[in-house]
Amino acid sequence: MDGARHMSGDRFQVITSSMHREYRNLVRGLTRIVWPEFMLHDPVANENWHELLERFADFQFALYDSEMGRVAGMGNSFPLRWEEPLENLPDDGWDWAFTEAVKNHKQGVMPNIHCAIQIIIHPDYRSQGLSAPIIQAVRAVTKAQGLRTLIIPIRPSEKSHYPLTGMDDYITWKTDDELPFDAWLRAHVRLGARIIKVCHQSKTIRGTRAEWEVWTKMKFPQSGSYIIPGALNPIEMDVEKNEGVYVEPNVWIVHEMNWL
Amino acid sequence: MNTDRFRIISPNDLEDYREQAGNLSDVCWPEFMLHDPIANVNWHELFDRFEAYQFAMLDTETDRMAAMGNSLPFYWDESLEELPELGWDWVFLKAVECHQNDITPNIQSAIQIAIHPDYQNQGLSMMMVKAMGAIGKSQGFQHLVAPVRPNQKSKYPLISIDDYITWKTEAGLPFDAWLRVHVRAGARIIKPCHEAMTIRGSRTEWESWAGMKFPQTGEYNIPGALNPMEMNIEKDEGIYVEPNVWMVHDI
Numbered sequence: 001m002d003g004a005r006h007m008s009g010d011r012f013q014v015i016t017s018s019m020h021r022e023y024r025n026l027v028r029g030l031t032r033i034v035w036p037e038f039m040l041h042d043p044v045a046n047e048n049w050h051e052l053l054e055r056f057a058d059f060q061f062a063l064y065d066s067e068m069g070r071v072a073g074m075g076n077s078f079p080l081r082w083e084e085p086l087e088n089l090p091d092d093g094w095d096w097a098f099t100e101a102v103k104n105h106k107q108g109v110m111p112n113i114h115c116a117i118q119i120i121i122h123p124d125y126r127s128q129g130l131s132a133p134i135i136q137a138v139r140a141v142t143k144a145q146g147l148r149t150l151i152i153p154i155r156p157s158e159k160s161h162y163p164l165t166g167m168d169d170y171i172t173w174k175t176d177d178e179l180p181f182d183a184w185l186r187a188h189v190r191l192g193a194r195i196i197k198v199c200h201q202s203k204t205i206r207g208t209r210a211e212w213e214v215w216t217k218m219k220f221p222q223s224g225s226y227i228i229p230g231a232l233n234p235i236e237m238d239v240e241k242n243e244g245v246y247v248e249p250n251v252w253i254v255h256e257m258n259w260l
Numbered sequence: 261m262n263t264d265r266f267r268i269i270s271p272n273d274l275e276d277y278r279e280q281a282g283n284l285s286d287v288c289w290p291e292f293m294l295h296d297p298i299a300n301v302n303w304h305e306l307f308d309r310f311e312a313y314q315f316a317m318l319d320t321e322t323d324r325m326a327a328m329g330n331s332l333p334f335y336w337d338e339s340l341e342e343l344p345e346l347g348w349d350w351v352f353l354k355a356v357e358c359h360q361n362d363i364t365p366n367i368q369s370a371i372q373i374a375i376h377p378d379y380q381n382q383g384l385s386m387m388m389v390k391a392m393g394a395i396g397k398s399q400g401f402q403h404l405v406a407p408v409r410p411n412q413k414s415k416y417p418l419i420s421i422d423d424y425i426t427w428k429t430e431a432g433l434p435f436d437a438w439l440r441v442h443v444r445a446g447a448r449i450i451k452p453c454h455e456a457m458t459i460r461g462s463r464t465e466w467e468s469w470a471g472m473k474f475p476q477t478g479e480y481n482i483p484g485a486l487n488p489m490e491m492n493i494e495k496d497e498g499i500y501v502e503p504n505v506w507m508v509h510d511i
Contacts, residue, residue: 161481162480162481164481165476173473181475218416221435222423225418226418
């Protein structure tokens with residue numbers, strides 16, 4: 001538990017939903033604050049979110065600010081079974097992982113891998129050096145659960161400034177010191193993660209034209225591609241079908257831990 | 261808002277007019293828009309040759325410039341439907357050329373109406389459009405044309421300007437707020453001018469203008485731009501071609 005020990009006695013403590021009675025109240029609303037509205041309409045997420053606390057309570061954690069008595073960040077994850085090479089992880093990354101973990105658990109399949117689906121910092125706590133501690137916290141969960149491999153369908157958040165660049169190209173962009181250009185990818189790589197590949201259809205979000213207009217405060221008078229604030233790729237609006245589709249690309253990364 | 265506090269002034273009416281106007285440009289426009297070479301080479305001509313066509317709206321309570329308007333006269337004897345694709349850049353050069361050659365102008369073109377962000381959504385844009393038309397009218401012109409920048413198009417960079425100008429509100433007015441102001445003031449849309457301004461810069465220049473990085477050749481969406489910008493890494497050149505909309509007021 002190097003992550004937890006690193007912060008014990010410190011202002012920020014790692015808590016999990018199974019160990020802290022108030023966890024549910026402490027993290028309430030955080031997801032809603034952090035994401036652009038349309039990101040809250042992935043049906044796979046909405047149908048399965050309750051499963052996190054019901055089935056995988058030890059895998060839901062938060063970074064607790066003991067001085068302020070509030071949560072600075074949170075992470076959601078679960079174990080799943082994966083026997084093939086990591087290079088074969090599915091193209092529908094996030095949606096697949098969530099569905100697969102629930103299925104494995106229902107069938108009593110023994111998990112062998114840890115997968116994180118959300119790691120977020122409250123806006124009030126950004127730019128304060130908390131991304132490393134929260135990544136260390138999720139790595140600590142991997143170890144605490146006796147697993148060696150942590151995979152994440154990561155959302156490279158700065159990609160939203162570059163919606164016309166392919167994700168396969170974007171992940172090759174580097175800083176002057178040869179680290180990934182994207183700050184969130186970089187934070188993981190600095191702590192030992194490796195990029196596996198892009199998962200091009202990690203989340204699929206569909207809505208009517210009226211729904212998209214509410215979610216984005218834009219208008220969609222005609223069919224076509226639209227750039228949406230906060231989206232990593234353009235959405236496709238089909239006015240005749242009254243449907244807008246956003247397919248979010250993420251990036252499979254892995255933290256391998258030789259902790260035995 | 262009390263509109264009595266605002267007064268239309270000429271460049272000579274305010275000691276620091278040019279300085280305040282420069283500050284207003286800086287806050288109203290995304291940085292890259294300040295790098296159109298036609299504008300930068302010729303801006304002084306507005307004051308050297310066409311001073312009567314430059315004006316501002318002064319907030320008399322604070323002595324601050326709340327808005328400014330720039331226009332110029334030129335000569336055009338063809339149909340308005342024939343106005344060039346090179347809209348803004350073209351009309352600026354055309355007006356200077358006419359003036360240099362002593363050609364008597366017969367029409368006025370708007371070049372800029374900029375409202376300070378602190379004074380937006382208070383009805384000043386309509387007052388500015390009317391004040392500009394009044395200048396042309398006093399010169400005996402029948403038409404004020406304008407290569408209008410529909411600035412909400414910046415949220416729709418993947419939609420063509422030809423489609424965008426057909427978008428309507430429920431009241432049947434143009435979707436775009438600036439187009440709507442002109443139409444409410446009596447103007448009609450003539451057609452888009454697809455290459456109204458052309459702005460070129462090296463990769464480094466664009467990186468500083470946009471606060472972004474351009475690691476590879478391709479199209480990029482730039483905050484505030486109406487269309488994507490094309491970056492060519494091998495040529496070390498990014499090109500932004502801005503589409504505007506020719507409109508005309510009968511004055």
